[in-house]
Amino acid sequence: MTNENYSMGHPAPSARRRDEDIAPYIRISYSSPRKEGNILKTVYFTEPTKENIEAAAAIIRRGGLLGIPTETVYGLGANALDADAVRSIYEAKGRPSDNPLIIHVPDASWLERYCKEIPESAYRLADRFWPGPLTMILPRKPIVPDRTTGGLDTVGVRCPNHPVTLAIIKAADVPIAAPSGNTSGRPSPTCVADMREDMDGKIDGIFEGGPSQVGVESTIIDLTCTPPRLLRPGGLPLEALEAVLGEVAIDKAVVAKLAEGEKPKAPGMKYRHYAPKAPVTVVTGSPDESAAYIQKNLPADAGVICFSEYTARFSGHIVHDLGPAADKGEQARRVFDALREFDRENVSEIFAQCPDTEGLGLAVSNRLKKAAGFHVIEV
Ligand code: TXA
Ligand code: MG
Numbered sequence: 001m002t003n004e005n006y007s008m009g010h011p012a013p014s015a016r017r018r019d020e021d022i023a024p025y026i027r028i029s030y031s032s033p034r035k036e037g038n039i040l041k042t043v044y045f046t047e048p049t050k051e052n053i054e055a056a057a058a059i060i061r062r063g064g065l066l067g068i069p070t071e072t073v074y075g076l077g078a079n080a081l082d083a084d085a086v087r088s089i090y091e092a093k094g095r096p097s098d099n100p101l102i103i104h105v106p107d108a109s110w111l112e113r114y115c116k117e118i119p120e121s122a123y124r125l126a127d128r129f130w131p132g133p134l135t136m137i138l139p140r141k142p143i144v145p146d147r148t149t150g151g152l153d154t155v156g157v158r159c160p161n162h163p164v165t166l167a168i169i170k171a172a173d174v175p176i177a178a179p180s181g182n183t184s185g186r187p188s189p190t191c192v193a194d195m196r197e198d199m200d201g202k203i204d205g206i207f208e209g210g211p212s213q214v215g216v217e218s219t220i221i222d223l224t225c226t227p228p229r230l231l232r233p234g235g236l237p238l239e240a241l242e243a244v245l246g247e248v249a250i251d252k253a254v255v256a257k258l259a260e261g262e263k264p265k266a267p268g269m270k271y272r273h274y275a276p277k278a279p280v281t282v283v284t285g286s287p288d289e290s291a292a293y294i295q296k297n298l299p300a301d302a303g304v305i306c307f308s309e310y311t312a313r314f315s316g317h318i319v320h321d322l323g324p325a326a327d328k329g330e331q332a333r334r335v336f337d338a339l340r341e342f343d344r345e346n347v348s349e350i351f352a353q354c355p356d357t358e359g360l361g362l363a364v365s366n367r368l369k370k371a372a373g374f375h376v377i378e379v
Contacts, residue, residue: 039202065202066206072218075104080145095179102218105169105175136221137156187336191211214234216234216336219232228248237360279375283353284376291310303342325355332364339371
C-alpha cells in the first residue's frame with residue numbers, strides 16, 4: 001500500500017522540529033478526535049519506501065498513533081514528548097494510567113537528551129546489546145512528560161532492532177513511546193495480523209514489518225539501584241546481562257505472584273497479562289515428566305500447549321505447538337501466538353508445558369506463568 005491516503009484530511013505535516021522545540025508545544029495540531037466509540041480509518045503501510053517512512057513519521061509528529069514493528073513484539077507508538085499523544089495510547093489500549101511507557105531511541109547518543117546521572121554501565125550495555133531487546137531504566141530529565149512515565153522520576157529507554165522503526169524515529173526526530181500493541185490484558189502482538197485484530201479502527205496507522213523475530217518483549221534492567229535489578233525477563237537472556245554487569249538482582253515479580261497490595265518496581269508486572277479466556281495451568285519439570293502429568297490429568301474438553309515432540313500424545317484435544325523442547329528461541333517466537341489462538345477456541349482450561357529458566361527460558365516461562373496467574377504445578 002502507498003501513503004496516498006495517510007493524511008486522511010489532517011493538516012499537512014508540520015516542518016520537522018527538534019525535540020527542544022517540540023516539548024513546550026506539548027501538542028502539535030492534530031485533528032483526529034479519539035473519543036470512545038469513534039472509529040478511525042487505520043492506514044496500512046507495507047513497503048518501507050522513503051515516502052511511507054516520512055508519512056509514518058508525520059503521524060508521530062502530529063500527535064497520532066502508529067503501530068510499529070520491532071524485533072520483540074509490535075508496539076503502539078506515539079511522540080513520547082507529547083503528553084496528549086501519550087494519553088491516546090492509554091485510551092486505545094485501555095491501559096491503566098499508572099503503568100509507565102518505555103521510550104524508543106535510534107542510538108545511545110540520545111540517552112543524554114532524556115536521562116540524567118547515566119552510569120557508565122548503561123553505555124557498556126548499549127554498546128553490546130543495542131539495537132536489541134534491552135530496556136534500561138534511568139533517571140529522567142524533565143523534558144519527558146509525567147504522562148509518559150506514569151509520574152515516576154525514571155524512564156525506560158530502548159533502541160529497537162528493526163530498520164523500519166529506527167527509520168521512523170529518525171525521520172520524526174522525537175523518541176517514540178510504545179507499549180506492546182495489544183489491548184491491555186491480551187497477549188502481545190507478534191505479527192501485523194495481531195496488531196490489526198486489536199487496533200484496527202482505533203489508531204491512525206500500522207507499519208508492517210514482518211513477524212517479530214524475538215517474539216517476547218524486551219528485558220528490563222533497572223540501573224538506578226545497586227546491584228542492577230532485572231524487572232522483566234525478555235528477549236535478552238539474564239546471563240548476557242550478568243556477563244557485562246556482574247551481579248544482577250531479580251525482582252520478585254519476575255518469579256512469583258505478588259501478594260495483594262504488593263508493588264513491583266515495573267508497575268506493569270502486577271497485572272495478570274497475557275490471559276486467555278480459559279484458565280491456564282503451567283506444568284514444570286522435565287519435558288517427559290510434564291507431558292506424562294498432563295496426559296494423566298487432562299479433562300476431555302481441555303486444550304494443551306506443548307513441545308513439538310509431544311503433540312501426538314494429545315490427539316483429540318486442541319493443541320498448540322510451543323516448538324521443540326530444546327529450542328527456546330522458537331518457543332519465544334510462538335508463546336504469545338499459542339495463547340492468542342486459545343482465545344478463538346472453546347476449551348474449558350489449558351495445560352501448558354514450560355521450559356526451564358535458563359537463557360530465553362526465563363522469559364518464556366514468565367509469560368506462561370503470568371498467563372496462568374502463577375498457577376504452576378511442579379512435577
Ligand atoms: O519489547 C518491548 O519492550 C515492547 C516493544 C514495543 O518495544 N514494549 C513493551 O512495552 O513491552 P510495555 O509497556 O508493554 O511494557 C513495558 C514495561 C511495563 O511493565 C512497565 O510497567 C515497565 O516496562 N516500565 C516502564 N517504565 C518504567 C519505569 N520507569 N520503571 C519501571 N518499570 C517501567
Ligand atoms: Mg505489554
